[in-house]
Amino acid sequence: MASSINFVVIDMENKKSRGRPRAFDRTQALELALHLFWAKGYEGTSLNDLTSTLGINAPSLYAAFESKPALYRESIDLYLAQQYERIGALLAQAATARIGLDSMLRGAAEQFTAPDHPPGCPIASGVLRCAEANAAIGELTADHRRNTRAMMLARLQQGQQDGDLPVDLDIHALAGFYAGIIQGMSVQAIDGASTADLLKMADLAMQAWPGNPQAS
Amino acid sequence: MASSINFVVIDMENKKSRGRPRAFDRTQALELALHLFWAKGYEGTSLNDLTSTLGINAPSLYAAFESKPALYRESIDLYLAQQYERIGALLAQAATARIGLDSMLRGAAEQFTAPDHPPGCPIASGVLRCAEANAAIGELTADHRRNTRAMMLARLQQGQQDGDLPVDLDIHALAGFYAGIIQGMSVQAIDGASTADLLKMADLAMQAWPGNPQAS
């Protein structure tokens, strides 16, 4: 299972390196690569796509990022640092487990439909199926999905310890449910759902919270 | 939006055709192709995968199925006829909208984890992202997802007409929610969830049903 802690490599632009300086912004290139993988998937993104979008030649890309799978991994790390962990923080920092899950779902609704990047989530809807040659990449994203679920489970356990959730609750089932909600929201976003649509879905998902008093 | 009615081509084995007879069972080959696309995705399945698994050479495959995208389309049609429409029937034939959705979700839980085929659903988790060259294939599966949602919406409308759902209910939001549940269940199945896991998810999703009286 992947760690939720990711160390992001920040370009030390002040520290001068030895040889010829790089002619492009590495972090900016990484973000462009992320958006490509995000929109087209790992297998749907070719090196021609990457080099033409980043505006560099193949040798420069390989010198900076090693290989296509390595570039993908680093792109996903950037995604986690920029977007995903912000949502995870909403979960962890909330006063109760319920507020935490609600905040996370609402955060995801906004995030999955934000106009400055492709729709959905590259983890929740990433490399779900792939060729055997790319199995390691598929496992990477699956690990990140399992990690999300583990974070939810940990917050639910915390809720039980804090006394805001009954101890006899099936929190594994609940974590699986809300992880599935996130994944469903991502697919809906890819299929064109709006922020409001996803917020309604988050609302309905919170209606399933155990012991929830409902108005008809 | 794709029609939910699909005409499946049944091999007329009694009707003798003119030239040299085909040396393999076309429907059986189609099912093998479906399972390949199901497990590896459209872009992750190569023609080498197909010909070696079906046990035929490329010219035979092309004579029988025209092209890779045409084979994919026909495989999906077979999936719809064999699996998907059975679940859709549970939705349509139920006495109330609530029972219909509940049956559909439970049917999906069983179906997505059945041991005789790859996990998940090739529509709910199919070609979510792809290269621009395969955009038509992506649109095909997206159309089928939208169709599923439209079927849910139609059943909810029916429920309003039948009086088992309040007329002021936001049934569009509800249809989106349950469509998202199906898609989330498919991802969970791909990530290794059991039938029991998915049934718990279906149960929780039904807890969100409007006006649902809950026990803690």
Next chain:
DNA sequence: TATATTGTGTATCGTTTACTACATAAATAG
């Protein structure tokens, strides 16, 4: 039997894939 029609196996086709050899350019270090 002769002809038409269709499927099969061999051996490719041209294109795209991810990736790199190599010479040169641009920086630092001594």
Next chain:
DNA sequence: CTATTTATGTAGTAAACGATACACAATATA
């Protein structure tokens, strides 16, 4: 300055991709 180091652009590589040309085999029809 020279030497070293790193990045860049040109022009490729071998392999895999989806798809076929072609000769031959196997059937139905005339």
